[in-house]
Amino acid sequence: MKKKLIYVFTVSAILLFGACKKGFLDINDNPNNATVVKPALVLTGALNNTAAYTTGGSIFYSFAALWMNYWMTPGGVSGWYEERSYNFTTNWSGSTTLWANLYDNLNDYAYLETQSKASGQNFFIAVAKTMKAWDYQYLVDFYGNVPYTQASKSVVFLNPKYDKAQDIYEDLAKQLDTAANLFKTATVSPADAGADIYAKGDVKKWGKFANTLKLRILLRQSEMPGRAQYIKDEIAKITANGFGYIATGEGIFNNPGYLNTAGKQNPFWAVYGYGVDGTRTASHGYMLASSYGMNFLQDNDDPRLGRLYNTVNDGAGSTYVSLVWGQDVNFDQTIVTVSSIGKGVLKSYDQSQPIITDFESLFLQAEASQRGYLTSSAQSNYEAAVKANFVYLGLTEAEATTYLTDQDVANWTSNSDKIALIIKQKWAAMNGTNAIEPWTDYRRLELPADMPISIASTVTTKKIPVRMLYPQREYNTNAANVIAEGTINQFTSRIFWDVK
């Protein structure tokens, strides 16, 4: 009898387990943590992260907006030693955050590309290639040689090797050609279009974005001797795809539907603007007007003054006051007595975050035309750029026209050095929408030539840094490869395109 019972148990046990689907007893799979998701979902997350990590992120302003004399730090608060002195280490946020964020973002685009190849979604492949080029261009511009061919491969390459910066740049140009050609033929399903929070599946917009990004990559190399032919050949490929470049009113913006909820505001607004309850953020009080930036507007009757900066006491006062970059500040020199960031760039909690603006694209085209890379008129590109910037800041085209006619610092015909004019006006226009590009232009061209150096007593090398240092984490986790890049100095170890 006993024996029989055991048999019954055994048989029923086998039947029970046999009837269940595979993995019933596998407690290692957590159904709440997906390991595979649809590419569209990753696309939305990755695009929004790009906005938060680059042009909408504080790291794109925290040092560069100071070095480019847009903003200046107040009295009564200590900090900004590295920013004010240009003396920073491998542990400084500029060195560490940019690297960590961009490679984190790249992993999402790598996943998007792989998954979309499997499912044959060409539109997503092209978007992934474009956005990878966006992230990698910044990585190269910040650090020079970086892991590229072996990066984003998980434990397949535990210690990714560093690729030559110029090789990466050349490959990015190729990837963008491929992307543009995919945009030409790709069909976008309505569901996929909804996931694209930059352009709602508009392949023409994406094509222009890819082309403009490639133009930016090529223009970076303008000062390299013997590079003109390469640049022209590559531009011929852009022209061939027929998309053209981002024109007036065609800027790329991110907006996932920003809300006035903690953590869901526009990221630039959330750091440099106002909290959910309307009180100003700490950083809004930390970033005040810098004299060089403000004087340029005040001295030239520039209507952008009141859009880029508030009057003292955060707009409640009647005067505009600024601080000299790096000066000693006392307890009274705060937002109460000094001008703050203006409402032309801090519009609202749900403002769309500029990724690449129409005016940046037009300035790029103006410079490319002036250098003979493009056949369009340098002057009309330049004037359209200034106008687009006025419009972005909430001013009118008519005001821009008056400014362009009346002011010597803006008038095309009264300036003989057109490149200097374009770059100076580009610097003025980029205030509050991207502080990295003007810093990069300065590194490439040493323009604007009168850009002030910090006068802080802690400055030991009177020079704006030419790069970031590799982050300490690379020395901790990828030591052999990063050490092979040699001793890196922020004042002398230039990026390959920085030859001037």
Place this chain on the structure above:
Amino acid sequence: MVSTINPAGNFPYGSTAGYSIDNVVYDPNLKPEQTISKEIGFDIGFLNNRITLETSAYLQNTKDQEIINGIDLSGTTGYTSAIINTGEGENKGIEFSLNAAPVIGLSNGFRWNVGVNYSYNTNKVLSLYQGQNQLGIGDNNYIVVGQSFPSLQVSTYQTDPEGRVIVDANTGLPLSNPINKDFGQTNPSSVLGINTSFTFKNFTLSGVAEYRSGNVFYNSFASTLDFAGISYTSAQAGRERFIYPNSVIQTSPGVFVPNTNTTTINGNGSFWADGIRTNTASNYVMSAAFWKIRELSLAYQVPTQWLQSRAKFIKNASIALIGRNLFMFRPSDNIYTDPEINVGTGNAQGVNNLNQTPPTRIYGFTATIGF
């Protein structure tokens, strides 16, 4: 290898969903850790066990070792950590425990007990995942093949071949060097414990002392003290410019001249709070050795005769004064704190920061009554 995918930062925005790949990658075929342990022991007692000696020696080999918090990856892999079978390690050591009652049986009831225990442990990493030479496990702790586990590695100043700090010829400031230097293990190799008690009549005085050595620790919180200007070191030069101690200037490649007159360009907050001082972790690495009097107690046992005559229902009663963590003796280079404070409960050891509470000193009084 598998990673999970979760909603990206700040999502959802209303009904808009967005996902992002997490930063940890897992080995789906993680194997259980296996330890083969061999131990031999020898116990002996003399004089009716008035003196006892216990000894043992052990050797443990662990395969497929797992690190709870994962190993650190370069962010360029797309991930920041991996949960994997990390490697193979060997652990060996000896332990002695000597207990004696040197004084007993005196007519006045005086009695002395003493116990000494000592252990020496050494371990070695035999091999690591994918044949790597070393892996980071967080908090500046590393597993290095051929070395004991875990090792502390932190960045230093640039030094000449004699180990003197190189300063900038113009600014007098030390030059930072991001390449990590190995400072040795963070687990103590030697632990010596002493406990003793003296009993006279109804009084018992007892104490426990401990000594640990052979390890280093990184006082990360001291860099915060420097940053805030409240450390002893930051006031050493009176907040004035000073010549960096034992520094050299490189006059031509490979030629180093002692620095006798170039003072630091700043001596106040700009020196002590800047990133070069506070981020150079080697400024805050020191020996973790210590002697501690962990506990002292004085107890009084109420005489049973007295109890029986007054309160028969009480079988025994005692009162005691207890002090814990009363004294700590540290090497002179450790001007900061107790080296036993630690950031986490993971495998990483020997690192602190401002987020831990310091060890408490306890004064206690106990009364025990048995029925």
